[in-house]
Amino acid sequence: MNMDQLKRQAAARALEEVRDGMQLGLGTGSTAKHFVELLGERVAAGLNVIGVPTSEATRADAERCGVPLTTLDEIDHLDITVDGADEIDPELNLIKGGGGALLREKIVAAASDRMIVIADDTKWVPTLGRFPLPVEVIPFGLGATRRGIEKAFAECGVSGQMAVRRAKDGHVFVTDGGHWIVDAQLGRIADPASLAKALSAIPGVVEHGLFIGLASSAVLAGGEGIRVIERR
Ligand SMILES: O=C[C@H](O)[C@H](O)[C@H](O)COP(=O)(O)O
Numbered sequence: 001m002n003m004d005q006l007k008r009q010a011a012a013r014a015l016e017e018v019r020d021g022m023q024l025g026l027g028t029g030s031t032a033k034h035f036v037e038l039l040g041e042r043v044a045a046g047l048n049v050i051g052v053p054t055s056e057a058t059r060a061d062a063e064r065c066g067v068p069l070t071t072l073d074e075i076d077h078l079d080i081t082v083d084g085a086d087e088i089d090p091e092l093n094l095i096k097g098g099g100g101a102l103l104r105e106k107i108v109a110a111a112s113d114r115m116i117v118i119a120d121d122t123k124w125v126p127t128l129g130r131f132p133l134p135v136e137v138i139p140f141g142l143g144a145t146r147r148g149i150e151k152a153f154a155e156c157g158v159s160g161q162m163a164v165r166r167a168k169d170g171h172v173f174v175t176d177g178g179h180w181i182v183d184a185q186l187g188r189i190a191d192p193a194s195l196a197k198a199l200s201a202i203p204g205v206v207e208h209g210l211f212i213g214l215a216s217s218a219v220l221a222g223g224e225g226i227r228v229i230e231r232r
Pocket of ligand 1: 027028029030031032083084085086095096097098099100101102105
């Protein structure tokens with residue numbers, strides 16, 4: 001089974017948790033896209049749900065698949081958010097934002113009763129940090145913000161190269177919110193909760209890709225089948 005089939009399997013398993021009448025957060029990325037497509041099939045067959053997309057890309061996918069959409073201004077909570085991740089550790093802390101959607105993803109996950117993370121099992125790691133940590137920043141004053149980030153890294157015992165993310169065409173990557181992303185190659189983040197707190201305190205940092213205590217469960221699809229891990 002190839003990687004894409006594994007992602008679809010994880011998405012299908014998460015779909016089993018969806019009930020009629022639910023309000024859903026719709027994640028972003030290649031794995032979450034499978035969930036939106038499968039959800040669209042269920043909606044076409046009569047399932048009544050409404051979704052909040054975490055990116056303009058997901059909005060377009062959901063519209064294409066016929067999933068009704070709303071916003072967090074129109075409803076007061078979400079039952080479940082289903083989203084992918086770039087890394088998942090045994091505490092179900094995550095690195096997200098490889099696709100640049102971390103800000104809306106975190107707002108939507110935080111507004112949800114449950115967050116189910118879906119992934120192929122290569123995303124499972126003993127310690128976060130191999131995947132570059134995305135930090136979403138305001139372009140104004142970037143030099144000062146970068147120095148603040150470096151200081152936070154030093155205080156939390158990590159270090160590594162930082163680079164402003166570029167799109168395939170070479171231009172600076174701009175998020176749906178109009179911000180930039182700095183990717184930090186940290187290698188190993190021993191205390192992700194402390195680093196998350198330190199990064200959140202920096203003026204100029206809009207959000208970062210560490211999702212601490214947000215995921216309720218992870219559905220991991222691998223060669224040997226599907227594993228569902230609940231947060232302890
Ligand atoms: O910004 C993107 C999101 O955080 C994605 O959920 C994450 O990058 C995982 O994406 P994929 O399912 O494509 O590996």
